[in-house]
Amino acid sequence: MSEQTPTSEQQPTGGREPEAGRGLVRSLSDRLSGAISQVAAAGALIVVFIVLSIIAPSFLTADNLFNLGSQTSVKAVMAVGVTLVIITGGIDLSVGSVAALSGVVGVMLMATFGFNPLIGVLGGIVIGAAAGLVNGLLVSMVGLPPFIATLGMLSVARGLVLIVTGAVAVFGAPESFRLLGQGVIGVVPIPILVIVVVALGGHFVLTRTRLGRYAYVMGSNSEAARLSGVPVKRHTTSVYVLSGALAGLGGMIAASRINSGQPNFGEGLELDVIAAVVIGGASLFGGRGTVWGSLIGAFLVAVIRNGAVQLGINTFYQNVLIGVIIWLAVWWDRYQRRKLGADSG
Template sequence: MLDQSERGGFLGGGNRFSGAVSQIAAAGVLIVVFVALSIVAPSFLTADNLFNLGSQTSVNAVMAVGVTLVIITGGIDLSVGSVSALSGVLGVLLMAEYGFDPLIGILGGIAVGAAAGLVNGLLVAVVGLPPFIATLGMLSVARGLVLIATGAVAVFGAPDSFRLLGQGVVGVIPIPILLILLVAVCGHLVLTRTRLGRYAYVMGSNMDAARLSGVPVRKHTTAVYVLSGALAGLGGMIAASRISSGQPNFGEGLELDVIAAVVIGGASLFGGRGTVWGSLIGAFLVAVIRNGAVQLDISTFYQNVLIGVIIWLAVWWDSYQRRKLGAET
């Protein structure tokens, strides 16, 4: 097993410093955008809108935690949008068509996501497909399965109690916001307190060195994709609960927002760097931008352009920092 000093050797202090700077910068931008929208859009800074913002962000934020694990290993998961749709639809079908309890339906949806993640992980770790190709294929397969299962028609009929997952509150706090915190804490503990988390950073920093050091690369690569799929499944169930139905067209393009959140939050697409809290900052920044644009009646077309530019800047910064660190060493 790799000890802390070995892990530090793989990661490098400069790499960690660069990641911290990226997270601080993203947090600073989030604060600036939040304050600006509070001034120019009076309806933005209201309790109803803020709670709605938090609930809307829950789907992306939960999924971003799983994608963070994948990106830290140097992989990518383009399938989370389609997998979340498949999970949401099949979870609702379990309740509406087969009469299962909402808890079983939710767990079933999460299991569907985990199964899709397992396929992704095996294709990458065992078959040897590049993560981009493996998950791009799953994006298409999952979307096709959704349309086959529903005939491209929304699924209704889930019991009213299912709405609690996406619409319920504990006191005054929406349950989706509590789920963000729960998933984030668990994800943070996985990254910082478990062997899987340590090995994820090592594999992302140098896969060949990880193999030579005895890291069971196939096992842990598969595990991170399973977790990403399971959290995509949970995100799909939250989204289905929010609208009390399984929508076959849900999640189209959602993977771009999720990956954007992770990259904006300081994770490196080259692997070896990233944190759960940084990804949450990125998820809320994307959500605040989209929510604020709606408040200001700005077209979604312009929102997409802005998010794309932010992704360019985040990846450019990461590349610049890597070149700088390489020149110094």
Template sequence: MKETVPPLIETDNPPNKRSLSLAFMGRFRTQLVDLAAQLAAAGALILVFVYLSFASPVFLTFNNLFNVIVQTTVTAVVAIGMTFVIITAGIDLSVGSAAALAGMLGVMMMVHGVSWPLAVIGGALIGGIVGLVNGALITGAKLSPFIATLGMMSVARGLVYISTNAVAIYGAPNDFGLLAQGIIYGIPIPLIILVVIAVLAHLILTRTRLGRYTYAIGSNKEAARLSGIPIERYQLIIYGLSGLLAGFAGMIGSSQVTSGQPNFGQGLELDVIAAAVIGGASLFGGQGTIAGTLIGAFLIALIRNGAVLLNVNLFYQSVIIGVVIWLAVIWDQFRRRKLATLSQ
């Protein structure tokens, strides 16, 4: 019996070309929408900067701008870790408590004779452990990221108060203050730290398997699983990274006052999430950039700083940040709908 061979459609295989073309256009549109989000955030940042320059004579002074850089560094370092988490369609509400726990225990290490560089590493690792526990609860116990990290927020904050009786810890060496207050060749050390971490995070997110898998998990978790991506392993790594950066930021915050403060980091998670979302990270997952997060972090820091300089009530500051988050999420939903329309 003669075998029947189905005819070839065409020799140049047009379906593959069309698929590649659609994929390229889809990626191009996504990048275009991301760029639009970053430009909008950058425009808002410039407007706030210009307004504060005229509204307050203190704003452009060296001491104030140095203060802004330190505050931005703390927020931005944590927000970079949060960006990885949000891209996976997750959330980490424990970063403020993790930063406080790391800062307090790190200073306690110094008081007990550990050199401050080793104590800084130890504090960062404590934050990393908090993040790994979050990841284990999410991947092992199958808790939602919201519930797992909400519980950790309370647990870590409780451990801060238990370990110190809610009393500030003093006695850190003066050299420890260099981490947040030092200057090298006229450049603030916190700014150098932020640039190094941001560049490394950008390279990880855009040039490594971890970055590709982070976007894949957030874009379509089930498709990522079917593609053979070990989702649980990478979620564990991502939450560990978030905790590690939160712990390091906690040490920078402690360095600013050369002490461990039990109330440090309260509300920090709000600023961090706002920074990432303002910068273009989508709470629905699959979108976000380090550059956008940095813009968002600087905008949040300027809003906080400007509110203090203009004597805006602390409670109103919280209202302003909350409204900014609303606007950022509304914008995110709009651009997602726009992207979906363009893809049709």
């Protein structure tokens, strides 16, 4: 009596279905964890806003809210770019220095060479993108760790700022340049409109383009992404270019607010930007993050700093508080990942 060979439908799957099931559970749990972090950040923002409205009488004034929106725009725009980088599992420590370099070069294009404000702003963005390109190539082609590559760019960009300005502020930009950082359309500040446009663009990139989809895959497992045919080097470079370009735009907004290029601008700004992204639910280990979460984080950081100023709290204490918040956010992320690993194992 001959033996029957099982058909492909009858043959055992070798554990593929359980493995796929665990992957699905991990993906859903990871998304849920990110959503919880965003909701927690939004709740904290609402609570802090209400408390400051009560204990700081000048917090809710029109002038202060306008300044708050303008201040937040710089961090929020830069946070969108850093979100893309962090989702891939990288980091960009150079955004503060790149923003300063972009700001002074953009103002110099207007003040020294006579270009109109639009060209000046575009020039600043291009400078930022060029710095991001160098970061991306150092990471993707040379193989430097993102921390080292962008830490080096932090120093290089800051040094270039001091070289081109002689450590002296650059003045002489036309008055129309102020519109970017101080103008309004109706009752809405232009910097807020810039946030909306950049956020919508960033959300589109993450949810509707290959770059966005690949960014999550690369952040979850870069080697698996490479073996699956994802052009990891090209897309890694692309996210750093976008981060640099948005840092350049943030630098131009900041320069527009005071109509000058300040060589000392952006010192320590990367701390606030990274804090905003992490508070908003992005994981420093890669694979998770959203633009909207980063915006919530940016507004939370800005409100905390603005409220501290309203209450006369020393800047040093503000830095301590932001640092502690970063610790807590990263600890929460690690806790969630360990719990997820235990549940899916």
